[in-house]
Amino acid sequence: MTAYWxxxxxxxxxxxxxxxxxxxxGPAMRAAGGRFLARGTPVDVLEGGPGLRTTIIAFPDAAAAxxxxxxxxxxxxxxxxxxxxxxxIRVLDGVDEP
Structure with a gap:
């Protein structure tokens, strides 16, 4: 199952x-099978802190992350x-929805 860093x-x-x-x-993540989905500063902060840099990387599974x-x-x-x-840093399993 896809996992997200x-x-x-x-x-x-x-x-x-x-x-x-x-x-x-970046190259270390790609070499390990990661694919960057989003990175940078938020375009909007709806709740929480000051909105510093955030990165989301997809991996084949949590073990790969x-x-x-x-x-x-x-x-x-x-x-x-x-x-x-x-x-x-958090690693989350993806969700399989019908």
Missing amino acids: VNTFTAIRDEDRLRRYAQLA RAAYESDAYQDALRVLGDAATRE
Whole structure:
């Protein structure tokens, strides 16, 4: 079942390091079978925080999303990001509706 990685930044302290992280993280996600569905700042915030950068990536399943996170390539990206941002990452199973 398709799974969705939802990455929401709650604080960004260093835009340059975030940019370098994204340059490494994007190819790492694609190499692990991820497909970017949406990324950037929200066009509208209906509830909640300030509306910082959010990314949604589709994976073949939750195991593939976990493997992407644990991959050497993504761990390299995380080292670049370091404490430059605070974020929340969730992996959700897709919904099969008739």
